[in-house]
Amino acid sequence: MSVASSTSSPRAGSRRVGLPRPTLLPLLSVGFVMMLLVGVGVGPMVIPPHVSVAILLSKLGITLDIPFTTQQDTVLWVIRLPRVVLGALVGAGLAVSGALLQGVFRNPLADPGLIGVSSGAALGAVTVIVFGGAVFGLFTLSIVAFIGGAITTLCIYRLANRGGRTDVASMLLIGLALNALVGAATGVLIYLADDPQLRSIVFWTMGGLGGALWTTVLAIVPFIVVVLVIAPILGRALNLFALGEAEARHLGVEIEAIKRWVILLAALATGAAVAVAGPIGFVGLIVPHIIRLIAGPDHRLLLPACALGGATLLISADMLARTIAAPAEIPVGLITAFAGGPFFLVLILRTRKMYGW
Numbered sequence: 001m002s003v004a005s006s007t008s009s010p011r012a013g014s015r016r017v018g019l020p021r022p023t024l025l026p027l028l029s030v031g032f033v034m035m036l037l038v039g040v041g042v043g044p045m046v047i048p049p050h051v052s053v054a055i056l057l058s059k060l061g062i063t064l065d066i067p068f069t070t071q072q073d074t075v076l077w078v079i080r081l082p083r084v085v086l087g088a089l090v091g092a093g094l095a096v097s098g099a100l101l102q103g104v105f106r107n108p109l110a111d112p113g114l115i116g117v118s119s120g121a122a123l124g125a126v127t128v129i130v131f132g133g134a135v136f137g138l139f140t141l142s143i144v145a146f147i148g149g150a151i152t153t154l155c156i157y158r159l160a161n162r163g164g165r166t167d168v169a170s171m172l173l174i175g176l177a178l179n180a181l182v183g184a185a186t187g188v189l190i191y192l193a194d195d196p197q198l199r200s201i202v203f204w205t206m207g208g209l210g211g212a213l214w215t216t217v218l219a220i221v222p223f224i225v226v227v228l229v230i231a232p233i234l235g236r237a238l239n240l241f242a243l244g245e246a247e248a249r250h251l252g253v254e255i256e257a258i259k260r261w262v263i264l265l266a267a268l269a270t271g272a273a274v275a276v277a278g279p280i281g282f283v284g285l286i287v288p289h290i291i292r293l294i295a296g297p298d299h300r301l302l303l304p305a306c307a308l309g310g311a312t313l314l315i316s317a318d319m320l321a322r323t324i325a326a327p328a329e330i331p332v333g334l335i336t337a338f339a340g341g342p343f344f345l346v347l348i349l350r351t352r353k354m355y356g357w
Contacts, residue, residue, distance in 0.1 A: 024295050028308035032088070032315075039084040039315045040076050042323055047072050047080075056081075083212035086220075087318045087332075088311035090209070090277045091287075093224045093269030095310025096231050098284025099291075099303055100262045103238035105168050108292070109347065112270040112284045114175045115263060116152035119182040121274040122205060124148025126189045129200050139219065141204075142275040149271035152182055157263055166259050207278035207333025209318050216276050223272035227265045228307050234261060235300035242297060280333045282340020283310055289347060 041047040047055075047068075054066035055076050097112040105114070112118065125145040136143045156178055160171035190201055237258045240248040249255050273280070287309045288302065295301050314332070317339070321332040 032308050032312045035312050035315045039319050040080040082214050083209050086212040087314045089224045090273040091310035091314025092307040093273045094283040095287035095306040097266040097269045099288035099306045104262045116156045117149035117270040118279045119179045120152025121145040121149035123186045130189045130193050146271045146275040153267040204278045206331035207280035208331040220272040223268045227269040232303045238299040282336045
């Protein structure tokens with residue numbers, strides 16, 4: 001089966017279930033704000049939503065007649081809010097990356113991992129854990145992980161490029177091969193690691209938001225914001241991609257330019273997300289597919305909706321991860337894997353039934 005053969009055509013993608021298009025973004029925005037308030041309030045010290053609002057507004061110089069303690073202020077502002085904001089940024093970046101790649105590959109099973117960012121970032125992170133080094137101080141692991149993801153993605157893109165044109169089917173196959181190669185190199189480093197290093201590697205590869213600080217949030221804000229701003233601009237071109245590359249080219253789409261932009265944006269968002277939170281799987285697969293079922297395949301609506309949906313989903317998953325086994329904390333990557341694994345299986349079976357492979 002070629003990648004393009006399992007495309008989600010406009011006709012197939014128009015099977016919508018649920019909300020009218022004009023109400024989708026407002027409802028997702030309301031859901032995101034509500035989940036954000038719940039997320040900063042849930043924990044060993046419960047902070048009611050109205051108290052959370054009062055604390056947040058106090059930072060803007062707006063005082064409400066709602067009392068709160070210094071301890072509540074510190075817990076919300078220093079511990080929980082950076083974690084929730086980081087989860088929102090990571091979730092939004094992963095979901096938008098998934099939607100972009102599914103649009104270019106014309107395949108609902110496409111995932112940010114296909115372009116090698118996650119595996120390359122894992123190799124960079126494991127290298128730092130095993131061999132040490134603090135060239136960039138506390139951010140050494142995150143920066144090296146980002147560089148590893150970027151290098152892997154660049155290699156996949158260059159190998160798939162032939163005569164100035166990038167074949168998406170070749171990119172998929174090359175991505176699988178390089179992911180396997182990078183995974184083998186990571187395995188060698190894990191074999192060389194001692195027990196404390198192995199523990200660090202295991203926790204990093206499970207994905208989590210436990211180390212969130214405001215400095216961590218500020219480090220990835222530029223990358224995620226740039227992706228979230230530029231991605232919707234590509235919406236019309238990605239809509240035409242569903243007709244096939246030849247048809248899109250005849251309609252005036254610069255095919256190769258769009259592919260480069262999509263790969264660059266997906267690599268930036270996924271690389272930044274993996275660098276600070278570890279590999280968190282299935283967000284880039286689940287969210288675009290659910291939004292597409294609700295609102296249809298129009299990427300001009302799909303991409304901003306995926307940003308809100310991904311942010312809400314990861315905040316919810318992280319809240320579950322830190323409360324379901326309290327006082328212990330489950331890595332959020334395990335929560336998304338438990339949810340995404342069955343979803344991916346159902347999606348494969350549904351796609352097989354729809355396209356007959």
